[in-house]
Amino acid sequence: MVVETQTARFDSIPLDCGVTLTPVEIAYETYGKLNAAGSNAILIGHAFTGDAHAAGVSHEGKPGWWDNMIGPGKAFDTDRYFIICSNVLGGCQGTSGPGCVNPATGKAYALSFPVITIRDMVRLQKMLVDSLGIKRLLCAAGGSMGGMQALEWAVSYPEIVLSAIPIATTWRHSAQQIAFNEVGRQAIMADPDWSEGDYYETKPPARGLSVARMVGHITYMSDESMREKFGRRLREKEKFGFDFGVDFEVESYLRYRGNQFVSRFDANSYLYITKAEDYFDLTNGTGRLVDAFKSVDTRFLVISFTSDWLYPSYQSQEIVRVLRRINGDVAYCDLQSNYGHDAFLVDVAEQTELVRGFLDSTARAAEAA
């Protein structure tokens, strides 16, 4: 299934920071067909460094980042559902972000791009969904930052969102999550090539961005998965080099992932999107999650993974507990996995079982109503 990324354009979007961004573009892909009743649409939110290409194969032959979950007969079954995935606001894969040209100046926005929030991302997705003529979403789903978007959808537009599947996520970023993001940002900003964000006509802060990515990758794995994958194995050598070149496999892996990332991701987008994550708090600082969910009638499937220490299970359980408190409709499972936070991308057999059953019963109930 070769898929094409499309772009929608809107005159403007009001943002949480008070600025109105004019104009705004959003890159998106769709899979499957919208049925006549318009009742089978599912919106997928991508994680931090993801993009609109969630499923199928691009013209360049690249599979989507959740191709193991979205497709004919898969968890998000494209024979049955109409799936939409868009690149987030502030991103660098086709949706307006700091690397885009500001039509007012003819130059890249860089740091003049307004600081955005998860709610802003969702607001833009809502504009896209409206423009596609979709009145209701059967489901809003996603892992990690995609899960934050799913939660935000349910809270911002409860009348539109029939169900939500937040996976490996949180209702507000914790000190530890903010701390890791700050390390990434500091690595970028400490690179002289960053030049206060104004590097689009020179060269990007590749070293800083790659260090940021290395830190990120550590947080996506688990002690156990790293032990299994790398252990203390040496990289193409029998004994230590007694220098600061690559000795261990794990070093080689992190350097590789870091370098690879630089070619596909914009450093300023890294700053903007991590900031949006850090600002994320469904309660707007009150801490009263019950109030946030007060008028939410959405059906929830919450999934966490036992070895995820970046978004630990207790954060999902907090959401589940509050939904119980308001007598909401919530299913929850803490799936056993050694893959850490990455589990929602790679360890999908059991996740598939849950999502398929949940969507099926949600769709049936909607048809019956």
Place this chain on the structure above:
Amino acid sequence: MSTATLEMRPDFKIVAEIVQPGTRVLDLGCGEGLLLAWLATNKKVLARGVEIEAQNVRKAIARGVSAYQGDIDEGLADYPDKAFDYVILSQTLQETRAPLQVLTEMLRVGRKAIISFPNFGHWTVRAAMLFSGQAPKTDLFPYDWYNSPNIHFLSINDFEDLCRKNGFPIERRYFLSGSKKVNWLPNLRAQTAVFLVG
């Protein structure tokens, strides 16, 4: 969900008889969600389940049941008063750490509680204990004492006694031997008891 059948335990059939259509039902220790799926399909109830085993929760959710993974005691505390019409505890009371607390919470959270349990007063249990002098191991209680999930042993009379002392009104009682109803000397002859309390 539509394929759920009631080829299940006899006490499930009694529960299915008791539950009125269109009500809100919480099943504590819902297992793979068979009973809830059946009730949702056939009685159009609003079904919720709690289950501790991840594998069971997975199967329940895959079946379309809104089940969540959690401890019965911990899970109940979050629900508002009278959130459900029925709270079901099938064959699990003898496994809970604080049965009285669970019952009290069930009646806070639900208008009515449906409780089923294996009867420790059954004659086979009494005979096993009398003749072997060891912790009874029978069809009804098939475990060795050291690996049994059962941590409390109660008979029908024990349960009635508890309800009386705590003012839990027993609305209906069903006694079963296999799938047959028992009317005469239930504490001696019934293997399973189902109570509707509240």
